[in-house]
Amino acid sequence: MAPPGVITSDGLAADLCCFPTLEQYVALVKSFRDDGFEMCVDLCGVDYLDHFDRWLPQGVEGSRFEIVVNLLSLSKKERVRLRVQAGDDAPEVDSLFALYPGTEAMEREAFDLFGILFTNHPDLTRILMPEEWEGHPLRKDYGAGRVPVQFKESPGPR
Amino acid sequence: MSDPNVRAADRLGLLTAETSEGAQELQRRAATNVDELSREVGSVLRLDGLTLDPTSIDFDRRDDETMIINMGPAHPSTHGVLRLMLELDGEFVLRTKPIIGYLHTGMEKTGEELSYVQGGTNVTRMDYLSPVINELCYSMAVEKLLDIQIPDRAVWIRMLMSELNRMSSHLVWMATNGMDLGASSMMIYGLRERELILAFFEKTAGLRLNLNYVRPGGVAADLPDGWQDDVLVICDTIYARTFEYDELLTGQPIFRNRMIGVAPLAAEEALALGVTGPLLRSTGVAWDLRRAMPYLAYDQVEFDVIVGTYGDNFDRYAIRLNEIRESIRIVRQCIEKMPSGDYRSQDPKVTPPPRARIGESMEALIHHFKLFTEGFQVPPGEVYSAVESPRGELGCYIVSDGTAKPYRLHVRAPSFVNLQAVSLLMRGGSMSDAITVISTIDPVLGEVDR
């Protein structure tokens, strides 16, 4: 069912998982949509800075950022997961807004929390963080922003 | 805003001018690009077959004739801290843009720092109206990764508690929806019935809300003895009361006037937007994860999936009202078919030894200590598990790198996606419709902002 050139594997958790390249990404999603996957359930970013040695089928070289798209077919009651390698320092992926308008907010969240850019996305601005916030919080190199807690090494009672 | 760790205290001076969110806000028409403008007007999706817009509203008004106001974060009827920017032509809504993030708690970042044992407490605070269902989704994902089986009784206890939680969530919705439409007595009745369920939660899990009762490997504690008649009392009273709500609300002309035929949604639009739950079922699409992709023991239980016909506000109200009755039916069957046995899987990797043995043997103490401080290792891999929450499909995507902490925890929040239907549903409606649209979408801002 998957178009040629796309390595699919049954993944660890028995879901069908595809690994399209950046160029095949939108074409594959379009073929899935015409194939009966009416709904794009979820789109999220993952930062593999500290876990580069994750399992990947051969022929797919892993990059730091990854976009995970989850499609759902109501008629066939099936799910498919697409994992796109989005690049290392300036991740850039095409936007799925034309195919699934529902992904608009999810892509804005991926941009806001990971800094992954989406080409021809209608309104690529921050969605969760305040406007003038610097940095993308969910990146692995972004500090957790913890305030020293009183009973640990903290500068005395507040 | 140089250093991300600067606390709000140090920038108090320029605080009041900081409430504007710049690019995230609704800009004037001249400053918005075409795609965004059509999305905000809600026309990118509105299929031409459904000419729903009254002719009296022309949607390309010039900038100086319309007023941009915001139904901001501190608004009584936005169900939390949702900020909606509306472009109004007098009383009618031309454009809408939801601005969220006012309750962003960085839960996915905190999720990466908590071990798998502690993860439940973090996830349960996302959708604070149905905490048990959040924990269920998280625990099922972890169990899928660990590839362990949980005993039958734990499966049925989880199903009983999540159905009770669905009832309490729908009761809160009935209460706040009544309050939004002016029927404030509905608020009193809805919350009064919910107290019965919360009392049972407190008796079972010790807490009314944020229970941390469903844990990877089963449930935290067995049901209190004599729980059958507690749950029977809950089922009987609430079943009788749903007919009272029906009587109170359905016949009223004001309620009907504001709900029937207002803000309809078509099936293709709902599917394109990724909307799930009662909002999707109101358009006639019979999609309920409990029936389509059964998890727990939903295939051994008899219940109906409620589907609407016209896809407007009244259908969503009727769906939620009848889903309370369906949940009661499931709970009654859970009482009959509740198997006996242990409520937690005996796999030592996941379950700590019982309290009594800790006193006697040293290994039990070490095992207990290691499990709660360090947590258990989960083999590397990734998993996506989805359950049917009262608002739609709640998914939990976990990537694990073999350590005791999840490498990436992403929760697919149904309200986050359903909220995108706001600009579509409010298109052309009046301000009073806007209130009913937010109420019938039933967003919970805890899970929208995560």
Add this chain to the structure above:
Amino acid sequence: MALEDLQHNFLTGPLEDIVRWARRASVWPASFGLACCAIEMMATGGADFDIARYGMEVFRNSPRQADLMIVAGRVSQKMAPVLRQVYDQMMEPKWVISMGVCASTGGLFNNYAIVQGVDQIVPVDVYAPGCPPSPETLMHAILTLHEQIRTGEILKRRHEGRPVHLDGTSELWTPEVPVAVRVGTPK
């Protein structure tokens, strides 16, 4: 016989006592529900725990008509300026109850997104512990506030809410620690 040890009653009581007693009787909360604590606040307003007995069942939505702001839930960095703006727009005399550990100290979420304690933004009178505090805890916090109002000064000059800095020094103002008050038995 000096006037001080005269047991004042309604007729001979000083005007200030009566004003304070009247203020305590109907403190209207501004509905500032943020997260899970807001649901417990609604449950407190509901029929079972009914704060109408303190004259508080009306949750005013505009800060102009509210006397008490119950900060119910975690305050995110994006929400901090909004919270401060609503607090500024409330009429004097005004009080703040910080409901739940997330509002009081950042609670479970010690990270970049949550303001670690709402007393960095607004001066807080009573802290209600719990996550979420059960309605009884919130009612106890409300009763503590009532005692504070009844025994506090009537025209307390509220500073412009200078915040408490992280290093513990605060030149202008420190959060008044509520006196541990035995509630229920009038003095």
Add this chain to the structure above:
Amino acid sequence: MMFVDQYLPILGLLILGVLFGAGSLVMSAMLAPRKRPSDAKLAPYECGIVPEVEPPQRFPVRFYLVAMIFVIFDIEVVFMYPFAVVFRQLGLFGLIEVLVFSLTVFGALLFLVSEGALSWGPVKHLVPGMPARTSSSTIVRINSDSDQAA
């Protein structure tokens, strides 16, 4: 003499009104804890957001139409007052006169309503032939055996 005791109650009322008005102003000025309102209190309340975009001065016509309806009834009542004082002496003639007057005013109202001044209601998208629906008639129940796919 008769002149004074006829107008005395009006004078009393006037003084009471002034006293009450001035009294409440003075009391609130005296007791208010904070004299000069801070700039936040002067700003309009937009749900916690500091509005930079000042509201436009132009309002759609619809608002003025509703205001017109009030003006009409206001004038009608103003003319009713003198009639109400002497309506017994005027007898039948006065009654007919007032009815004619209120009919003409009613005509103005009819015109306004036909202009759509009162059509504010929620915008309904009613499917033609939609039956009167109850909460159980508008839903379809799908149980497990008749499992229709989406």
